[in-house]
Amino acid sequence: MAKITLENIRHSYLPEPKKKEDYALQQIDAEWSDGSAYALLGPSGCGKTTLLNIISGLLTPSEGRVLFDESDVTDTPTTERQIAQVFQFPVVYDTMTVFDNLAFPLRNRGIAEGKVKTRVNEVAKMLDLENSLNKRAAGLTADGKQKISLGRGLVREDVNVIMFDEPLTVIDPHLKWLLRSKLKELHQQLGRTMIYVTHDQTEALTFADHVVVMYEGTVVQVGTPIELFEHPAHTFVGHFIGSPGMNILPCEMSDGVVHFAGNQVRTASTNLPSNGSDNIEVGIRPEFVEFDDEGFPVEIIKVDDLGRHQIVLARHDSNMIKMIVAEDAQIPSENPCISFSPAQTRLYKDSWVID
Amino acid sequence: MGIELKQVSKRVGAEMHIYEADLVLEKGGFNILLGTTLSGKTTLMRLMAGLEAPTSGEVWFDDKNVTGVRVQKREVAMVYQAFINYPSFTVFDNIASPLRVARLPDAEIRKRVGEIAELLKLSPMLDRMPDELSGGQQQRTALGRALVKNAPLVLLDEPLANLDYKLREELRDELPKLFENTGATVVYATSEPQEALMLGGHTATLHQGRITQYGVTAEIFRKPNTLISARVFSDPPMNNAIVDKQGGTFVLADGIRWPVSGKYSAMADGCYTLGIHPHHVTLGEAREDSIAINGLVQVAEISGSESIVHVDIAGNPWVSATQGVHPFEVGDSTELQMQVERCLYFDEDGSLVAS
Numbered sequence: 001m002a003k004i005t006l007e008n009i010r011h012s013y014l015p016e017p018k019k020k021e022d023y024a025l026q027q028i029d030a031e032w033s034d035g036s037a038y039a040l041l042g043p044s045g046c047g048k049t050t051l052l053n054i055i056s057g058l059l060t061p062s063e064g065r066v067l068f069d070e071s072d073v074t075d076t077p078t079t080e081r082q083i084a085q086v087f088q089f090p091v092v093y094d095t096m097t098v099f100d101n102l103a104f105p106l107r108n109r110g111i112a113e114g115k116v117k118t119r120v121n122e123v124a125k126m127l128d129l130e131n132s133l134n135k136r137a138a139g140l141t142a143d144g145k146q147k148i149s150l151g152r153g154l155v156r157e158d159v160n161v162i163m164f165d166e167p168l169t170v171i172d173p174h175l176k177w178l179l180r181s182k183l184k185e186l187h188q189q190l191g192r193t194m195i196y197v198t199h200d201q202t203e204a205l206t207f208a209d210h211v212v213v214m215y216e217g218t219v220v221q222v223g224t225p226i227e228l229f230e231h232p233a234h235t236f237v238g239h240f241i242g243s244p245g246m247n248i249l250p251c252e253m254s255d256g257v258v259h260f261a262g263n264q265v266r267t268a269s270t271n272l273p274s275n276g277s278d279n280i281e282v283g284i285r286p287e288f289v290e291f292d293d294e295g296f297p298v299e300i301i302k303v304d305d306l307g308r309h310q311i312v313l314a315r316h317d318s319n320m321i322k323m324i325v326a327e328d329a330q331i332p333s334e335n336p337c338i339s340f341s342p343a344q345t346r347l348y349k350d351s352w353v354i355d
Numbered sequence: 356m357g358i359e360l361k362q363v364s365k366r367v368g369a370e371m372h373i374y375e376a377d378l379v380l381e382k383g384g385f386n387i388l389l390g391t392t393l394s395g396k397t398t399l400m401r402l403m404a405g406l407e408a409p410t411s412g413e414v415w416f417d418d419k420n421v422t423g424v425r426v427q428k429r430e431v432a433m434v435y436q437a438f439i440n441y442p443s444f445t446v447f448d449n450i451a452s453p454l455r456v457a458r459l460p461d462a463e464i465r466k467r468v469g470e471i472a473e474l475l476k477l478s479p480m481l482d483r484m485p486d487e488l489s490g491g492q493q494q495r496t497a498l499g500r501a502l503v504k505n506a507p508l509v510l511l512d513e514p515l516a517n518l519d520y521k522l523r524e525e526l527r528d529e530l531p532k533l534f535e536n537t538g539a540t541v542v543y544a545t546s547e548p549q550e551a552l553m554l555g556g557h558t559a560t561l562h563q564g565r566i567t568q569y570g571v572t573a574e575i576f577r578k579p580n581t582l583i584s585a586r587v588f589s590d591p592p593m594n595n596a597i598v599d600k601q602g603g604t605f606v607l608a609d610g611i612r613w614p615v616s617g618k619y620s621a622m623a624d625g626c627y628t629l630g631i632h633p634h635h636v637t638l639g640e641a642r643e644d645s646i647a648i649n650g651l652v653q654v655a656e657i658s659g660s661e662s663i664v665h666v667d668i669a670g671n672p673w674v675s676a677t678q679g680v681h682p683f684e685v686g687d688s689t690e691l692q693m694q695v696e697r698c699l700y701f702d703e704d705g706s707l708v709a710s
Contacts, residue, residue: 043521043522044519173547173590177590184654205657205659229680239521241659243659244524287678305573307577308632309634309678324660
């Protein structure tokens with residue numbers, strides 16, 4: 001196992017990058033500690049797969065260095081980096097048994113057969129595959145096959161890091177939570193460094209101790225699930241995490257007081273600029289917007305009954321505001337007014353939070 | 356157009372793909388077919404489209420029996436999971452293609468494509484080729500081709516399955532709106548309960564080739580008619596436990612008891628299967644209508660705005676869903692509040708008897 005350090009990493013797929021937009025990765029500096037579980041989370045095109053490929057050695061960065069512990073592996077080929085990878089689609093030898101599939105990475109490295117047997121049995125036990133060890137892989141369902149891919153990723157004990165690239169894509173929704181839980185449990189049992197790439201917030205937040213949120217080639221926040229939910233450092237994090245995401249509303253500062261569409265708004269931000277309105281926004285999650293007779297008036301545009309709760313779309317002036325209310329909550333029919341919970345309201349300048 | 360299936364079945368070889376199905380879809384409605392892979396969603400759609408002929412039964416469009424009518428004569432539009440566009444056509448020509456086939460005049464084609472592109476936010480991309488578009492834009496192009504025909508029946512087979520999580524959230528919001536004013540009857544297949552709830556409209560739950568329930572989406576989510584419908588329409592799964600009604604008291608197998616309230620008083624004494632949704636077994640303070648049950652945390656999943664905690668209660672697995680981010684460690688003991696007035700009771704055949 002190893003600590004992973006990324007120093008001044010930039011990457012462009014173009015031969016002679018000039019502008020900022022030419023870079024798929026803008027500038028990444030990070031130190032990921034040994035034995036932790038990290039998730040790289042972001043929409044397609046955010047650079048997460050590029051970063052994963054740089055760590056695994058499939059790609060050499062245009063600039064910067066990659067270190068495993070203290071050794072520079074920037075130019076080391078994948079095969080010499082001692083990493084295990086699990087991909088989006090199962091990579092399984094159909095004609096082999098489950099046992100032989102799991103044993104493959106060990107036998108490949110000339111591990112003694114006695115040791116192979118012990119390891120395969122251990123891993124099979126973790127993944128509840130003990131009863132299918134003698135079956136041919138060809139007869140298994142997609143999630144059965146993906147479990148083998150996971151098992152092959154876990155079977156070697158000498159790897160620096162285990163990397164997962166959207167490993168649950170092919171899994172039926174009803175089974176996803178089982179495998180998600182399993183992965184989390186495995187990390188807790190094994191204590192290996194793991195990196196998990198996904199666009200699915202539930203997978204990232206469930207699996208990882210530290211979630212690395214990426215947007216347009218930049219890391220916009222590294223945080224625990226609670227930090228990302230309660231304290232988004234960037235409006236993109238507010239938007240991307242949570243369903244629906246954070247309301248981001250234009251506002252104006254006058255004499256150090258925040259005004260949203262003429263209404264004074266109290267926030268948790270303290271280093272407020274005294275005046276101005278350029279690129280200043282206020283962020284409030286739908287969970288923390290409430291009906292409040294003392295608040296400002298809104299027009300209710302739509303109420304969606306999601307079974308578990310209701311999502312209310314309200315308009316104030318020309319601004320649309322989403323709120324989440326309880327499934328049995330009464331939506332006021334006359335003169336509805338709303339307010340923002342000050343402790344959960346934050347100011348953003350140029351998309352970055354003001355603390 | 357109203358669609359009606361009368362005792363429609365489909366057998367392929369010895370296998371029943373669809374058992375006698377009766378279903379009436381209202382004109383202009385948004386209808387969801389919800390079920391796992393191989394539950395019969397796609398077959399049902401192909402029967403509606405005329406891509407397959409039923410083994411028995413009839414398909415009616417309004418007051419016309421179309422059972423033997425070929426797909427070309429049925430005026431249906433279909434969008435598949437994989438975005439299918441003509442790779443050598445621009446976005447404009449892709450969307451225009453059904454109108455060219457119908458030999459509409461050029462001016463009319465330009466007008467209709469322009470309107471659809473505006474609706475789908477594709478106007479700036481009309482001159483691009485499909486491979487220059489993001490996944491979401493490609494799927495919107497495929498949707499545009501389905502919309503431009505103004506077909507009275509639109510069949511969407513898991514159209515968002517290949518898209519990024521956040522983009523799906525946006526399109527789920529937009530899709531019902533897109534069709535709202537077209538008067539088209541829409542049928543939308545999905546394997547995800549959450550997606551059905553976000554889309555709203557009406558839902559038919561499917562299980563192993565049978566339609567188990569049909570009704571207003573949020574209503575059948577709250578009141579599944581059988582344990583099977585409940586399983587199809589819940590993710591995380593609905594909690595089930597054996598409960599004994601003894602006079603004025605419900606007794607859970609593990610000795611937890613609570614009084615029978617008015618709405619359940621007509622139930623005869625005896626054993627039932629209790630069903631309760633995870634969001635009615637929550638973390639936090641006791642409520643007027645709740646009783647406390649204790650268990651050990653097995654795993655906690657976090658979706659960004661919701662925590663889903665899997666708990667072992669006296670040897671049985673339970674799931675709890677609570678708003679907000681609540682981290683847990685495996686093995687923590689926790690107290691859950693079960694809202695007893697939200698309990699559903701099923702008889703030994705698995706049919707709902709009280710709610």
